[in-house]
Amino acid sequence: MEPRTPKITDVAKLAGVSTATVSRALSRPETVAESTRNLVLAAAEQTGYRVNLSARNLRRQRTGAIMILVPNLGNPFFSEILAGIEAALSEADINMLVVDTRQAHVKPQLILEYLNASRADGIIALDGSLPDAILSVASSGNGAPPIVFACEWTPHGEFPSVRANNARGGELAVAHLAGLGHRSIGMITGPQDNVLTHARSRGALRELAARGLALDPDHVFPGDFSLNAGAGAAQAWLGLAQRPSAVFSQSDQMAFGFISELARHGVSVPGDVSVVGFDDIAIARRFIPALTTLRQPRERIGRSAAHMLINHIQTGSSPAIETTILEVELIARDSTRAVDG
């Protein structure tokens, strides 16, 4: 005789909450108060209830795989997000199919093939620039697997997403620099058509305006989140007659490129110019100088997106258009300092 398998109703009863709350607490913990979450987790542990039992049952009727669309697998930024997604999917016994959408041979046709529901139960897109052909199929609901965006999102159509509070990050970067007495603050941006660029710029501009500071157009350095773009911004900075005393770089990689290229020209960070990055990738605290930056909870973004998608697949309903926004945190280190009195 097999032991009786614990059910979600057992957990709900023990925790004194509804089964809907148990489901939410286990699949989207950030939507539930911490005290409730802890109650549910304790009850789940005591009863031996495991989320992946239902996911396993589910898998037998489905493909058992979720496709992850990554804009550039060669970029270490995505490693931790993938790790978070993989952890959540593994717990639910679901496979992760990874596709690099910027590879020349990955045509929209290939992705559409998956969207026809025969090869994947759902999609997590880390790429906010998917072709319209894909988005219109994904939003049609005609048997197309659900799609959840993580980190990036698309301005075309409405899809559920999990992201960091990028605008708030822009505000915090400017607030930190202005708080140190900087009045002339420049910005190295991401790609012009990127939603992260827009949100981070919007937050920075809002905070500048709130403090009565203007952004000199010559102090905006267009980039693409890469090391090389940061080095290019340094060249532009060096060529200015009136240089900003502080720069908000919309990625850590660009900040490293910027600082490194300035160092080659004998310009010191933070001695001559203060720099704030964005992401807090692992090397940031070990760079010389250690980088002041905005920390994104990347592993949690990946986990939350996976939980959101699993929840949609399990309930079988069309995904609600929900957006989970996770907070960012300014980590002050050695690349910023107060303006000399």
Add this chain to the structure above:
Amino acid sequence: MEPRTPKITDVAKLAGVSTATVSRALSRPETVAESTRNLVLAAAEQTGYRVNLSARNLRRQRTGAIMILVPNLGNPFFSEILAGIEAALSEADINMLVVDTRQAHVKPQLILEYLNASRADGIIALDGSLPDAILSVASSGNGAPPIVFACEWTPHGEFPSVRANNARGGELAVAHLAGLGHRSIGMITGPQDNVLTHARSRGALRELAARGLALDPDHVFPGDFSLNAGAGAAQAWLGLAQRPSAVFSQSDQMAFGFISELARHGVSVPGDVSVVGFDDIAIARRFIPALTTLRQPRERIGRSAAHMLINHIQTGSSPAIETTILEVELIARDSTRAVDG
């Protein structure tokens, strides 16, 4: 009427080589002379022959997926290798299932399930420390899908693999430092049970011996390839009465941690100690100082492993125990300098 599909025999005829050579040139380019490779590629292009035609046919009879076992998805070191694998698999219209073998919930049982050939056509293992239970199934040949190791390999049993010439890298690191006049050279190692650690150490020791230099046991700093291990080695270095004037760090990450921690204590690289890394990850050339290191062709390692596996799957034979070793290159930058006369 459909146009006639170009065949491998058409390519062979036009290039004036055998079909076996065409197959090798397209699936394992590093095993064929460059002139032959160029002939075959030109002929393939002229006839319109596409490798993925046969892979596509193959996929219809198989699962169309290959499993990648990664020891730590959160480590950016693996990003470029995954990108290389993904590029080669995509061209052959094969999916990539990614599993992080060090996650608590990834039990050997899960991997064995795949090895039973029902879920994946083959495996690429980036993890040289797989449990014996898995290796013995993989080597049984009883319907188990073929396995190819990339970067790391296993000392237990014989499996095909693609790797960098790690021992040669150790030799080149020591030769570079000794050539700059360093007589007292220390080493920060990877994990004690890791094949990369053994190979890199073996090469370094061989080169030291060839030059009549001894390795002081106090100058061996045990690490694990991480930033933090490098910082720990710096603490140990600072505590020594007799310090080595140069250090070979068996990963770039440890080199960054080492240099960063020394900088916090006012010790300059290369002013007070020279440092050579290993890997040449993207940030190495932008670190301050720019890091002298051994360049591993990571994207090519990933591609070659994928091509090797696809070839095994296509021929349907037990994989030959072949080892492809790709050369490393010492990139001299600013973290090393000559001993003061």
